[in-house]
Every structure is written in structure tokens, then in C-alpha cells.
Amino acid sequence: MSAQGWQTVSSVLPPGRYFLQGDEACAEGAIAAGCNFYAGYPITPASEVMERIARRFQELEGRVFVQMEDEIGSIAAVIGASWAGAKAMTATSGPGFSLMLENLGYAIMTETPLVLVDIQRAGPSTGQATRPAQGDVFQARWGASGDYEVIVLAPWSVADMYWQTIRAFNLAEQFRVPVIILGDEGIGHLRERVDILPEVRVYNRLKEQGKPPFGGQLVPPMPAFGEGAKLLVTGSTHDPWGYRRTADSRVQAELVDRLSRKITERREEIVQAEAFFCDDDPELLLVAYGFTARSAYRAARELRMQGVRAGLLRLATLWPIPEKTIREKAACARHVLVPEMNRGQLLREIQRIVPHAKGYNKTNGEVITPGEIIGAVREKIG
16 A cells, blocks of 8 residues: 655656647646556547557556546546546546536545546537637536536646646545646647656545545545445445435535535635736736636736736636635736636636626637737727
8 A cells, every 4th residue: 555645756757858748748747646547538639648648658567548438438437446546537628528527526426536637629519629718617617416616727838737737636635526627729739848856746545444435524534445445435425434325414415515615624725826917016917827828928018018017817726716816916906807718707707706807708719819918908998
């Protein structure tokens, strides 16, 4: 049995400077975090994650790669592997993500740690398979049925894809929850420099024999099948030992409450956001994520050169939303603009926190440029 809790391990990839694609960096981040099971089905623009994993797993001991018949089977296999003790991952794009949602709900209910990578493309449905978009923001948060909390990360560079993938595995193991990496085609297919460090901090799930695997504390220990725990795992309402209690209103209420509180009560450990050009209380605050945040960074810098006191808040965590940070950074801003490659999905959540926020949206399968953001500032704000 591996060490439990936080552990510093040597990097699997030799330390140094690499020139990687975003999807490749995601695969290497998974390997660095200890991913030893991958099940997936090829889909543009996420296929390179699977291709890199398939090749690299052949070079490493104790790693299992399976190409499944479809996305439903992929996430089902990942759930099963996790309960067998593996650190498991799958990757897909919008249409495949839609197929995974039922089993995503099952993973949430059974508190199964896993990482699901969604490299977004233009939709709805098949849409434009090779074009970028950010239209799965609400799907990632609300796609499964019922009341629950989930963790969604949004990388904005190739290096960030590497490190956020490691973080996704750590969060999944810490909180016993599926973690979604919400990338986009722009980041997935971008190539940039990535500096691989000699060591990586990883979190290994806690296992305690004789403790209930579904209660007793906010995040219960998680034994694996084959370790003598006589596990019962069900997507139906269950008590702390896994026994079905589908007619018990008290058990249902307590279970749903705990599934939410294990995220909400430790929200500040999870959320991440970066502020740029915000030291002088900017009058204009751009709030962005993913590839669009790169354009927003350039736009904020150019606006400052034109005499506009502009700042950027880059959201690395979309769910839970970094509400406290957003409120603080927007407190002195007369104007808040949220550029997105969708019809304004995150804007609705930002407006709950900052009612006067406005959006700039683009859904033609092309990335938002810095010039377009500057133009939106002039048109919408003046």
C-alpha cells in the first residue's frame, strides 16, 4: 500500500525544459500525479491526451491504458478502476462529455475520486470539431442530476495545464470527488515551453480499516475492493456503510448535505484566481478564464498604455467560484467586463456577485482577440 496523504515524489519526466502541446502537458501532468489507469475514446480536440498517455504508459511500469468502445464505457471503467485503488482519468470533448454525465453523477454520489478532462470545442452537439469554445461551463457545474458540489479547473497556458492536472488529481483524492479540467481547443492544441521540476507534491487517498466509507466525517477514508472492507457501492441513497436507504428521508438529507459541505466548508482551500495590474484599484476589471484570459491580459496591458486603469482577474477555478476574491477585486472597479467564448455563461454567475458586470461574447469558432476586448470596452463602457 502506498503512503497516505501528502508526499513528495520524483518527477517521472526528467526535469528540464520541454516544448509541449497543451494536451500533451495534460497527459504528463497526470503521469506526474500518479495516474495509473486511463480509459478513453478518441475525440477532437482531446485525442492527443489519450495518444500521449497510450505511448507513455508503455514506457512505465504498473500503468494501464484501455481504449473503450465509447465515452459511457470510458467513465464507467475509470470509476471501477478508482474503486480498485487506482488514480484514474479520462479525457473528452463536449459531445463525449454529454455522454459521461450520468456516470459523473454516479461518481459524485459514490464519492469516487477521478479526473475528467474536457477540451471544449464549438457546439452545440457535434458543432465544429476543430474550433475553440467555452460553452461547457454550466454543463460542467450542473450537468448531473440532483444537488451536489463539484470542482472545475480552467488552465490558461500549456504549463498551467501540466500543473493544474497534478492539482486536479490531488483535489480528487483529498475530497473524494470527480474533478473536471475544463480546457478549450485553444489551450489543448497550443504549443509552449513547460519547465518540469525535479519533484512533485502529490496526495494519496486515506485508507482506514473499520471506518465507514460513506460517513462519519466530511471526507471519509476510502478502502479499495480486495482489501477486506466488504464494500457496498451504490448510486442510490445509502447510509455510512453503503447500505441502500432509499425510503429514509433523514439519511437522504444528511448524505446530500455532507456531499455539499465537504466542498463548501473548505472552499478557500480549493479556489484559485490570479490578479494582474490590480495594485492601484483599477477602474476597469476584466474577469476571464482559459484561452480568453490570455487575450484579456494583453488587452488590459494595452489599455493601461492608453491611460485606462485596467486590471485582470484570471479565474483558475470556475467551480467553486472564487466569490470572495471576485468581490474584493471588483469593489473599487466602476466597470467589470467578462469576455467568454460562449453566450455569457460565467457572466450570469459573476453578475450574482457583481450586478453591474457586463459581458463580451463570441461563438463563431474563433478565439477572442485582445483588440476585440478593447473594442468591447469602448462600445459597452465608453
